[in-house]
Amino acid sequence: MxxxxxxxxxxxxxxxxxxxxxxxxxxxxxxxxxxxxxxxxxxxxxxxxxxxxxxxxxxxxxxxxxxxxxxxxxxxxxxxxxxxxxxxxxxxxxxxxxxxxxxxxxxxxxxVGAGPALxxxxxxxxxxxxxxxxxxxxxxxxxxxxxxxxxxxxxxxxxxxxxxxxxxxxxxxxxxxxxxxxxxxDYGRIVSGLRLMAWGLFKKVVVADRLALLVNPVFNSPRQHPEGPLLVLATLAFTFQIYGDFSGYTDLARGAARVLGFDFNLNFRQPYQSASVPEFWRRWHISLSSWFRDYVYIPLGGSRVAPARAYFNLLAVFLISGLWHGANFTFVVWGGLHGLYLVLSTWARPAREWLAQRTGLAAHPGLRRGLGVAITFVLVAYAWIFFRANTLDDALFISRHLLTGWQLNGHQVATLLLDFSQHYRPELAVAAFAVGLMLAVEYFGSRHSPQAWVAAQPWATRWVGYVGLALLILYLGIFNSTSFIYFQF
Incomplete structure (x- = not known):
């Protein structure tokens, strides 16, 4: 169900x-x-x-x-x-x-014989x-x-x-x-839970399932779409698809539990606003990353050991985490990439501080954080290629061709994208609008309490918002009972 x-x-x-x-x-x-x-x-x-x-x-x-x-x-x-x-x-x-x-x-x-498969x-x-x-x-x-x-x-x-x-x-x-x-x-708690469920449903059926229409043709047949602009578009689309899909499920789960009187722990905190990969893992799938921290990383010695052993612990945890996601080398490589990111982030911390002082970034924390967010987003988006690809060969093919085709001029690139999306133009427009709305609400939520803010509005304003969200879900959502991505894990 x-x-x-x-x-x-x-x-x-x-x-x-x-x-x-x-x-x-x-x-x-x-x-x-x-x-x-x-x-x-x-x-x-x-x-x-x-x-x-x-x-x-x-x-x-x-x-x-x-x-x-x-x-x-x-x-x-x-x-x-x-x-x-x-x-x-x-x-x-x-x-x-x-x-x-x-x-x-x-x-x-x-x-050695193969033996029977189960x-x-x-x-x-x-x-x-x-x-x-x-x-x-x-x-x-x-x-x-x-x-x-x-x-x-x-x-x-x-x-x-x-x-x-x-x-x-x-x-x-x-x-x-x-x-x-x-x-x-408790009427207030039930309304709060239903609001969270509605927002989770929007992220699933409007954001994630619309983006899937752009992602699937490219990732399922990457050799038919070898141009860099298309591969980058599909990679960016999946980056937001998986967030909308999984965080949407979490919002639905937390909202349903809240209606029944129970509170689940927060599982996402605007992960794409992270300024480093370690920060990303404090914001993404928090329940799993904290599980691995408490039951695998710390028992291995955590960071309270020699640096080389601490780096090994990080890599081991993320390789296991990748394998947890699926019995495929694509997930192992995805986990290994994040483990490598974390090792390099820890190892290069003194060099980053020195560079920030020399370039003057230390005196501009907002600019420094913005640069960190951009770099982290690129690293995370690149790793998602291995997570989404059906095979390791497909992932490597996409990686090798990300930078091809960019020698075209702007008009040629636009034509290429429009030719690809001739059957998906409504999806492109809807997806762009939905992702923008999702990011705007998540950005607002990182600075305020959306639930408290909504509850403080006059009843007429609240109901205009409820009806507006319901109409967006009904008219822009895809209701073909598409499974959530993480159900396969």
Whole structure:
């Protein structure tokens, strides 16, 4: 079931109505049933996998809570990690590593057979709910969190439908206390949640899905569009498409949770306003980057080690992060690029400060930040090529041809773009308008609280805005139930 589908349009109001109509003691059971129905609408049998993960981690957490020290808890931690990561490996990575091993053996001329491939369909959301459950188990093992003793409450923590399939990846310490509280009907909170959902829907169906019409023809057949201007246009379009798509999903998830009385952590903070790649990762997919920081980077030693080891830790984390996104070398290279960016950013910090002093940029912080934002945007946009490309060969082809064709004069470049977009002219205009509106609202939101600002306006002004946004969604949106990009992870 997609947030941008008619199915959800019926499902969600029904759940909200029943939730507030039932006595508080039955609301948790309703949300758990609704969450499993939501998940089973994709593939019913994989709900058994979700249930098995939940049961094992619940039992492991309860057993660890009864043991006094980490040494005694360690077998239960190992059982949970092996089960969760093993499941993730079988469904998501087995064929990838099998093919890589066969290719390596062929390169080394070793007589190794390919062996059977697993024809398993990737369970939707498995990477997200696995990481959420693993984070809980590690927190219980470390003593940072008391194990949840109520199985139904823990099952709801793992399966809560607004964030089940694409995050944010929540922590037990943040969500479990909310599931223990009663949530009364609050008109202001519900309106706030619906506003956030409407904005998320706009970013998905108007921004992201319109941009997809420009992105897909180029990235799916890059050799048919080898001209640099077209490749740059498609790369820029995908840069905003993935932001509109994923942050739109997050807004829908956070808004739906808010309507029901729950608060999710912020997952995006205007990432394209970042003045450095490290800042970008403090603003983009915050729940995942903080998960890797707390459960991988810091246990590896973080930055509290020798510089060479710290650089290795950064690269390792981002290579793993790239692989988390998908069993394809394109994602590994994407993660490796960001790891390299971060290593170079850390290594070159003294040189940047020296250069800023020598050039006078240190005395102009606004100009310096603007330059940093522009450079960071270019680096991030270039890395998105590897994220979006279907194969590594396609990504390298696009990279090699980004600078070709720019010797044309302005009229020739414009003609080239218009010839390409002859079937997409409405999409170009709508996408440009939608991206501009999205960026303007996000820029305003970085300096003010949009929700508070909207709530402070007279009712007539608010409703003009609501109706205007609804009309933009209805007339400019694409309603073909296009899946969210991160659902494949």
């Amino acid at each position: 997609l947030f941008n589908s008619l199915h959800f349009l019926v499902f969600f109001p029904l759940v909200v109505g029943l939730y507030y109509g039932l006595p508080p003691r039955w609301r948790g059971a309703l949300l758990l049933l609704a969450s499993y129905y939501f998940y089973m609408s994709w593939r019913a049998e994989y709900a058994l996998l979700l249930l098995a993960t939940t049961a094992l981690d619940y039992y492991s957490g309860v057993r660890m809570s009864r043991l006094p020290d980490k040494r005694q808890r360690r077998p239960w931690l190992a059982l949970s990690l092996i089960s969760n990561l093993g499941t993730l490996f079988i469904f998501k990575y087995f064929n990838f590593f099998r093919d890589a091993a066969v290719a390596l053996a062929g390169t080394l001329h070793l007589p 024809g398993l369909l990737l369970p939707v959301g498995v990477s997200f709910y696995t990481f959420q459950s693993v984070g809980y188990i590690i927190d219980v093992y470390q003593g940072r969190l008391a194990a949840e003793q109520n199985f139904g409450r823990f099952a709801l923590f793992v399966a809560f439908f607004p964030q089940l399939v694409a995050g944010p990846i929540e922590r037990g310490g943040h969500m479990l206390p909310q599931f223990r509280r009663e949530h009364d009907f």
